[in-house]
Amino acid sequence: MAGDWLKRIGVLAALLLLSSCYIPDKFKSELRLSRYGDYSLTYKGDLMFAPMLDDYRKNKIKPEEEAERQENVRRDLSRDIAFRKIEAKGKGRFSVEYERVGRLEKVQLTSLIRRDARMISLRSMENGAIVVKANAMKPSDAQILAELGLNMEGEFRITTDGNVVKHNATQVKPFGTSKVYIWKIENALSAMPELVMIRDVDTERPLAPRASELR
Known part of the structure; x- marks a missing residue:
């Protein structure tokens, strides 16, 4: 039994380090995406830092080291100026608020948090498609998370007036004049958000308003 548990811990560490260093939990996130490619992306909730969670389970973090480890993670997140709040909650968990406003060019990739640790990506393509996709895990890997007592719970919304041709909301x-696509994330086994929109072409469009201005 102990051997199986240690094996699962090892698989978890490898999985999370390869997929994304941050796991979302207890969150509400919204993307407002215009048919022209203007966007406003917000996230409010927790982020768990996977390598730190793994070290706690292996008893590799001494009490006197915890504050420094948490500060290192906070500093890593703060490199992105879109974070409005980053608050350590202990044991690798952080309460954050994030807001990014921008305009997708003809071909571009942007993401929350960043390309090497992305949870949600927005990709615009030369054929006019805009693909919104959350980082997903294989069912077997997601089951390991559940067995270890790690949760991934929250809600993600996309509000758009664009021509949506595919989604799994x-x-x-x-x-x-828009539609709201809603994903209820109950655990790591839930289907991760994916939506494909075909953008309109209009170079004289205004910048999309912040999501907070539309509430």
Whole structure:
């Protein structure tokens, strides 16, 4: 039994280090995406730093080292000026608020948090498609997370007036001339958000407003 547990811990560490260093939890996140490619992306909730979680399970972090380890992670996150708040909650968990506003060019990749640790990516392509996709795990890997007591719970929304040609949202609601695509994330086994939109071409469009201005 002990051998199986240690093996699972090793698989978890390898999985998380390869996929993404940060695991979202207890979150609400929203992307407002115009049909022209303007966007406003917000995230409010927790982020768990996977390598630190693994070290706690291996008893590799001494009490006197915890504050320094947490500060190193906070400093890593703060490199992105889109983070409005980063608050350590202990044992590798951080409460954060994030907001990024921008405009996707004809071909571009942007992400939350960044390319080498992305949870959600926005990719615009030369054929006019914009693909929004969350970082997903294989079912077997997600099951390991659940068995280890790690959760991934929250809600992600995309509000857009664009021509959506593909999505796997849990629910879709009308919102004026737009639609709201909603994903309820109950655990690591939940389907991760994916949406494909075909953008309109208009170089004289205004910048999309911040999501907070539209509430």
